[in-house]
Amino acid sequence: MAKQTPPLDWFYRAPDMGGLQRFEAFFAGHGYDLHRHDTYAIGRTLAGVQRFQYRGGWRHSLPGGTMVLHPDEVHDGEAGTEVGFKYRMMYIQPALIQQMLGGQPLPFIKNGLSTDPRLFAATDVLLRSLDAPLDPLEEQDALFDLAQALNSASGVTTARTGFDYVAAERAREFIHSALDRTVTLEELAHHSGRDRWSLSRDFRLLFGTSPYRxxxxxxxxxxxxxxxxxxxxxxxxxxxxxxxxxxxxxxxxxxxxxxxxxxxxxxxx
The missing domain is CATH 1.10.10.60 (Homeodomain-like)
Structure with a gap:
């Protein structure tokens, strides 16, 4: 019987989107030595078992869950079985999450793994096919949803704050005037007179959906x-x-x- 050739490791990085980096990779065995970075690393295992050391223990990521590695936490990565593992990941600057949360402590996901369906759903837009570019407003919308899902999955309760109806209505009216072209959250903020993440929160509260939707x-x-x-x-x-x-x-x-x-x-x- 012919000896089977082991699969080759590969790595594909998507074009950067603003403050977001996305990639997909496959490793047949050992992937990474212990290392750390100053961003959130958020992603999902697509196939196989992804094994890594994190905060004093071994973690095993399977398809259907979400990995959330906190900024500056040491971790590595390797295959948990002989078939290797494939995964998709994104790196997000903590400052960007902080802007959307308005100055709260950064959400922390215990053990670096979550089965929370809200978090899995929130990562879906950002982790779908890396070859498909996102509409700018869609990307900003998805990042806002992700920040809120991180907060919910970490168990942090957010106090309800005030809102600006006039600013949100200005943004809504602008959307109606610009259906035939690309719209960004920065534009909506400019026309509404409110900062973009406060506007994004107000819009959801007042109109029941996000600006992009x-x-x-x-x-x-x-x-x-x-x-x-x-x-x-x-x-x-x-x-x-x-x-x-x-x-x-x-x-x-x-x-x-x-x-x-x-x-x-x-x-x-």
């Missing part, structure tokens, strides 16, 4: 209107501000539970 829903409203007027899928997607038809179709299916083509077919019956 609100923008996406208004774009989808426009798409449905355009489709009923006879526009093609490609034309409707571009007019409504989506990158392309596939981008629109993914959001449409995710929101309504059926594809735009099927929606059109049912609508015309």
């Amino acid at each position: 609100y923008l996406t829903m208004r774009r989808l409203d426009l798409v449905r209107s355009l489709l009923t007027q006879g526009e093609s899928l490609v034309s409707a997607a571009l007019i409504a501000g989506f990158t392309d038809q596939s981008h629109m179709s993914r959001q449409f299916s995710k929101t309504y539970g059926l594809s735009p083509a099927r929606w059109m077919k049912m609508h015309r019956r």
Whole structure:
């Protein structure tokens, strides 16, 4: 019987997004020696068992959970079984998390592993396919959600603070005027007169959803209107501000539970 060739280790780093670094890697055996960095390392094991030393003990990460390594904590990494492990990770500056939390102690996840579904869901947007660039507002939205999920998973309770309705309404009105182009949280902050993370908190509190999701829903409203007027899928997607038809179709299916083509077919019956 021919001897099986062991799999080769590999590492792929996505283009940096603002203060965020993302990568995916595979290791057949030993991955990293003990080291530390001054960022959060947040990610998930995609296949195999990821074994590492952290805060005085061995941890074993499996698919379905979330790894949250605190800034400046020593850790290493290796395969927990002979089949190796694949994982996806992002590095986030603590100062960025701090801005979104408004000056609270940094969230700490005990043992570096969490099975909290809120935290797993919050990392989903940021850890999906590394080849797919994120819309700037989508990225900032996801980072805010992640900061809140970290806080919740760590057991920290956040006191409710005041809000600025006028500023949030200005931001909402601006979104309606800019459906056909890229919108950033910095722009919304500028037009509202409120700092971006306070605005992000206020918007969720007052309108029940995040700025990016609100923008996406208004774009989808426009798409449905355009489709009923006879526009093609490609034309409707571009007019409504989506990158392309596939981008629109993914959001449409995710929101309504059926594809735009099927929606059109049912609508015309």
